[in-house]
Amino acid sequence: MKEILREIGMIARALDSISNIEFKEVELTRGQYLYLVRICEQPGIIQEKLAEMIKVDRTTAARAVQKLELQGLIEKRSDPDNRKIKRLYATDKGKEVYPFLQREGVHSDKVALKGLSEEEVEALMGLLTRVRHNVEADWEEVKKGNKRQY
Amino acid sequence: MKEILREIGMIARALDSISNIEFKEVELTRGQYLYLVRICEQPGIIQEKLAEMIKVDRTTAARAVQKLELQGLIEKRSDPDNRKIKRLYATDKGKEVYPFLQREGVHSDKVALKGLSEEEVEALMGLLTRVRHNVEADWEEVKKGNKRQY
DNA sequence: TTATTTTTGTTGCAATTGCAATAATAATAG
DNA sequence: CTATTATTATTGCAATTGCAACAAAAATAA
Numbered sequence: 001m002k003e004i005l006r007e008i009g010m011i012a013r014a015l016d017s018i019s020n021i022e023f024k025e026v027e028l029t030r031g032q033y034l035y036l037v038r039i040c041e042q043p044g045i046i047q048e049k050l051a052e053m054i055k056v057d058r059t060t061a062a063r064a065v066q067k068l069e070l071q072g073l074i075e076k077r078s079d080p081d082n083r084k085i086k087r088l089y090a091t092d093k094g095k096e097v098y099p100f101l102q103r104e105g106v107h108s109d110k111v112a113l114k115g116l117s118e119e120e121v122e123a124l125m126g127l128l129t130r131v132r133h134n135v136e137a138d139w140e141e142v143k144k145g146n147k148r149q150y
Numbered sequence: 151m152k153e154i155l156r157e158i159g160m161i162a163r164a165l166d167s168i169s170n171i172e173f174k175e176v177e178l179t180r181g182q183y184l185y186l187v188r189i190c191e192q193p194g195i196i197q198e199k200l201a202e203m204i205k206v207d208r209t210t211a212a213r214a215v216q217k218l219e220l221q222g223l224i225e226k227r228s229d230p231d232n233r234k235i236k237r238l239y240a241t242d243k244g245k246e247v248y249p250f251l252q253r254e255g256v257h258s259d260k261v262a263l264k265g266l267s268e269e270e271v272e273a274l275m276g277l278l279t280r281v282r283h284n285v286e287a288d289w290e291e292v293k294k295g296n297k298r299q300y
Numbered sequence: 301t302t303a304t305t306t307t308t309g310t311t312g313c314a315a316t317t318g319c320a321a322t323a324a325t326a327a328t329a330g
Numbered sequence: 331c332t333a334t335t336a337t338t339a340t341t342g343c344a345a346t347t348g349c350a351a352c353a354a355a356a357a358t359a360a
Contacts, residue, residue, distance in 0.1 A: 004271070005165060005259060007278040009184075012162030013205040014282075014289035015155055020348090021292055030316060030347080034159075048338055055163040057318045062340065064316085084325045084338050107300035109155060114284050120277060121154070127266065127274045128157040132164075134264050139164035142171055150257035170318090180317080180346055198308055207348045212310065214346085234308050234355045 015108055022104055026097045027071070033101055035064045036090070039074050040098045044087040055139060073097070165258055172254055176247045177221070183251055185214045186240070189224050190248045194237040205289060223247070 020030045028036070034054050039045060051061035065088065068074045073094035076086040090098065113121055138148060170180045178186070184204050189195060201211035215238065218224045223244035226236040240248065263271055292298060 004275050004278060005161075005255070005262060007275070007282050008158055009162050009166065010203075010205050011155075011278065011282050011285050012159050014285045016159065017205065017207075017348095018289055018292045018298075022298070046338075053160075055160050055167065057167075058338085059319080059340080060317050062338095066340090067316095082326075082338095086339075103300060105155070107298065108285075108288075111288050111298075112155060112281050112285050115280060116277065123273060124277045124281075125154050125157070127270060127277075128154060128161065130265060131262050131274075132157050132161050135161050135164045135258075135262050138258075138261050139168055142168045148168075148172070148257065148261075150253060167318095182346095196308075208308085209310080209349080210347050212308095216310090217346095232308095232356075236309075 011112070015112070018108065019104060023101070026100050028097070029067075031060075031064055032068060035061065036068060036073060036094060037098070037101050037105075039068075039088045040090045040095065040101075043089050046085045046087060048085075050088070052140075055136070057143075068094070161262070165262070168258065169254060173251070176250050178247070179217075181210075181214055182218060185211065186218060186223060186244060187248070187251050187255070189218075189238045190240045190245065190251075193239050196235045196237060198235075200238070202290075205286070207293075218244070 019033055023033050034056075035050060038050060038053060047061050047065055048058065050065070051058045054061065065074065065076070069076055072091055074088055074090050076088055079085050079087055113124075116124070142148060169183055173183050184206075185200060188200060188203060197211050197215055198208065200215070201208045204211065215224065215226070219226055222241055224238055224240050226238055229235050229237055263274075266274070288298060
């Protein structure tokens with residue numbers, strides 16, 4: 001029955017690959033778009049949450065964010081109430097590329113869902129959200145070092 | 151509408167991350183399991199097809215296969231009718247780890263689909279297969295260097 | 301047949317990725 | 331209040347990843 005997860009893997013890798021190739025046009029290297037879009041959409045988000053949302057290692061997110069900052073696409077601001085965290089914001093330059101990322105996303109969306117009715121899209125979205133919830137619980141456990149039983 | 155693709159990305163990364171952590175127990179490093187399972191299931195498959203199935207760069211597949219061979223988990227055999235290709239087969243050692251990969255896959259499957267009825271699973275599978283077909287056409291084009299219009 | 305194009309495979313970089321280990325602050329427990 | 335634990339961020343490796351660029355064989359075209 002695990003063909004479902006394989007399909008998901010294939011789709012994810014294919015789309016990620018496409019995005020990475022297309023975003024070179026905007027001077028973004030592999031993976032960066034993931035972080036930038038989310039920072040644009042949730043100004044003030046911190047690195048830790050970003051990694052959690054994207055489902056990537058904390059240190060990976062750290063370097064991606066670091067590079068985005070170095071490129072002047074985002075900036076880190078210290079929080080006055082909490083010296084531990086650094087809030088992330090897109091700079092003007094970052095905000096400038098965002099529309100391109102959006103358009104690409106919309107297009108990939110259109111391509112991916114071609115031939116699906118509105119009801120099917122709705123159903124797919126609902127099912128995937130449930131699957132994601134199921135999976136993310138395990139991911140967090142395993143990431144913490146806990147072992148799954150089977 | 152592109153939340154669907156985001157969900158897919160999250161699920162894929164989370165599961166991949168879990169698998170990579172769990173398969174260290176069997177001496178497999180990041181990504182290797184993807185190739186090994188498919189070679190076990192389709193003995194005689196060639197590298198190029200493997201990359202296409204998994205949706206990964208040809209050179210990435212090349213190194214993964216190379217390493218699997220070095221570890222003695224698979225072997226490359228020249229084809230008598232076609233000197234260009236090399237067919238891939240799991241060795242006894244490779245076949246030995248396969249059941250573990252399977253069990254892990256079954257478990258991830260169970261976790262991911264928890265709470266979904268049989269009909270929902272069926273529906274999800276159908277929808278994802280269609281999405282995958284849509285996406286893989288674009289992937290192959292973009293990989294060939296062609297540009298998408300939007 | 302000969303020439304061109306496509307398929308399949310490899311290696312040299314340069315980059316991302318993630319595990320360990322470290323540090324510092326915040327939150328919780330005793 | 332002090333001690334312990336959890337959160338957040340960073341850096342040092344060692345590895346995977348993928349784009350270019352190449353090679354060689356096969357498939358197609360002229």
